[in-house]
Amino acid sequence: MLKVNDINVYYGSIHAIKGVSFEVHQGEVVTLIGANGAGKSTILQTVSGLLRSKTGSVEFLGENLGNVAPHKIVAKGLAHVPEGRRVFLQMTVEENLEMGAFTRPGSEVDSGIADVYKRFPRLEERRRQIAGTLSGGEQQMLAMGRALMSKPQLLMLDEPSMGLAPLLVEQIFEIIKELHKAGTTILLVEQNAQMALSVADRGYVLETGKIVTTGTGAELLNDDAVKKAYLGA
Amino acid sequence: MEFLSYLISGISLGSVYAIIALGYTMVYGIAKMLNFAHGDVIMIGGYISFCAMSYLNFPGWLALILAMVVCTALGVVIEGLAYRPLREATSLAVLITAIGVSYFLQNSALLIWGATPKVFSPIVEGTQNIGGLSVSNISLLTMAACIVIMVVLTLFTSKTKMGKAMRACSEDKGAAQLMGINVNRTISTTFAIGSALAAVAGVLMCSAYPTLMPTTGSMPGIKAFTAAVFGGIGSIPGAFLGGILLGIIEALAKAYLSTQLSNSIVFAVLIIVLLVRPAGLLGKYVPEKV
Numbered sequence A: 001m002l003k004v005n006d007i008n009v010y011y012g013s014i015h016a017i018k019g020v021s022f023e024v025h026q027g028e029v030v031t032l033i034g035a036n037g038a039g040k041s042t043i044l045q046t047v048s049g050l051l052r053s054k055t056g057s058v059e060f061l062g063e064n065l066g067n068v069a070p071h072k073i074v075a076k077g078l079a080h081v082p083e084g085r086r087v088f089l090q091m092t093v094e095e096n097l098e099m100g101a102f103t104r105p106g107s108e109v110d111s112g113i114a115d116v117y118k119r120f121p122r123l124e125e126r127r128r129q130i131a132g133t134l135s136g137g138e139q140q141m142l143a144m145g146r147a148l149m150s151k152p153q154l155l156m157l158d159e160p161s162m163g164l165a166p167l168l169v170e171q172i173f174e175i176i177k178e179l180h181k182a183g184t185t186i187l188l189v190e191q192n193a194q195m196a197l198s199v200a201d202r203g204y205v206l207e208t209g210k211i212v213t214t215g216t217g218a219e220l221l222n223d224d225a226v227k228k229a230y231l232g233a
Numbered sequence B: 001m002e003f004l005s006y007l008i009s010g011i012s013l014g015s016v017y018a019i020i021a022l023g024y025t026m027v028y029g030i031a032k033m034l035n036f037a038h039g040d041v042i043m044i045g046g047y048i049s050f051c052a053m054s055y056l057n058f059p060g061w062l063a064l065i066l067a068m069v070v071c072t073a074l075g076v077v078i079e080g081l082a083y084r085p086l087r088e089a090t091s092l093a094v095l096i097t098a099i100g101v102s103y104f105l106q107n108s109a110l111l112i113w114g115a116t117p118k119v120f121s122p123i124v125e126g127t128q129n130i131g132g133l134s135v136s137n138i139s140l141l142t143m144a145a146c147i148v149i150m151v152v153l154t155l156f157t158s159k160t161k162m163g164k165a166m167r168a169c170s171e172d173k174g175a176a177q178l179m180g181i182n183v184n185r186t187i188s189t190t191f192a193i194g195s196a197l198a199a200v201a202g203v204l205m206c207s208a209y210p211t212l213m214p215t216t217g218s219m220p221g222i223k224a225f226t227a228a229v230f231g232g233i234g235s236i237p238g239a240f241l242g243g244i245l246l247g248i249i250e251a252l253a254k255a256y257l258s259t260q261l262s263n264s265i266v267f268a269v270l271i272i273v274l275l276v277r278p279a280g281l282l283g284k285y286v287p288e289k290v
Helices: A040-047 A070-075 A095-099 A105-120 A123-125 A135-148 A166-181 A193-199 A216-221 A224-231 B003-030 B038-054 B060-086 B090-113 B136-157 B161-171 B174-178 B183-208 B218-231 B236-257 B264-274
Strands: A002-011 A016-026 A029-034 A057-060 A077-079 A154-158 A183-191 A202-207 A211-215 B127-130 B133-136
Touching: A002 A040, A002 A105, A016 A029, A016 A040, A016 A211, A029 A040, A029 A193, A029 B218, A040 A057, A040 A077, A040 A154, A040 A183, A057 A202, A070 A077, A070 B090, A070 B174, A077 A135, A077 A211, A095 A105, A095 A135, A095 B133, A105 A135, A105 A216, A135 A154, A135 A166, A135 A216, A154 A216, A166 A183, A166 A193, A183 A193, A193 A216, A193 A224, A202 A216, A202 A224, A211 A216, A211 A224, A224 B060, B003 B038, B003 B133, B003 B136, B003 B161, B003 B183, B038 B060, B038 B090, B038 B183, B038 B218, B060 B183, B136 B161, B136 B183, B136 B236, B161 B183, B174 B183, B183 B218, B218 B236, B236 B264
Parallel strands: A029 A183, A029 A202, A077 A154, A154 A183
Antiparallel strands: A002 A016, A002 A057, A202 A211, B127 B133
């Protein structure tokens, strides 16, 4: 479904991503794990077109996204929940969800919102509230619900557990499992390697802009090097 | 009685400031830039309607529409040529460019229409007698236009898809793109709306104060910017309130204190308000949660 082939991304003269390649297949949960600054978010931003690679290609459903504007990539079925959630803090919960459906025809908006409320009942309770007044966990739910509004074929989640209390982290991962069960393909970026690998079909370990190890979630959970570096064992 | 008539002339002047300030605040809110050329678009709007009425014998309303069309196109072209290439540049570079565009427009007007002031004929004439007060029709039209524009803009940004997309872009352009919003087109639309409003302000202002020169737009432009900051820049009701208050303060200062010092008094009030409320009267601060 998503095929990233030998991308190199620079911030000015800093070579942030060095020849990274990976694939995500239909129906999978794939995770990119790695320390802070390894380049995980940079990769997602390159896939969604906010950053550009100097070489290689990003192919989604067989189409090269290299020259497609970011706002058009969304319409192709690729939704990105950015790091730090970035919900529209001065807009209401419901308006945030409407923005998520920006690329969809107007007739789908109401049913989409109803679906999101079914998955996140908390958001329905707060539908008229300004997003800035929500708690961190609620904002994460809103960010995920907003992304689901575009009816994505591939959902990219950037650090959904960041800054959340352990109980909320579990709740977020429960939701990821549910989405997976419902057939959504997910590319998950996480620092919380333990949690990420436990829900992922496959994972890639990223170190300073390069992929150093890959395997199934279970394999990586038991990999000695991964254990030592990321699981604190 | 005297006080009331000063008050009405203040509200009328303030309505012009408010219409200009609404354009300023829309553009600032969405593009996060101060378009210092906004005042000069007002002047261009004035000249276009002047030419339409004097040389083509257009009726006032048609001249107004022509001015709006030309200014809308002008706003979109200015944004596309001068500001869009600087989207990633520092805000200082954009600010200096805006000042450059302002001089460019003033000097173009000087070249086309000359330095001699034109005498603008009001688009509506006559006065109404309201409870013993004589109020000019152009004042009434200006106040009505201001209220209609404020209400329409408020509904537009709170109810329509494009209006909500503008608010989304205003908060976070990156996240807006991830929603599938075309940020460039949204900014362009904002400039179109702001410039159309500038044309309306230009025609109404020249109808009330009928001297038209290449520099006609700069002082009202700066005052309207002040009004927008006064009310809370980025806020639509804020621009409205700021504009009206500024007009009233200016008119009353002229009437009771000093004509020469009226501008200084206006700006002194701005400084005091900003000292007490740094975000302006209706500017809001939303805390960020983690």
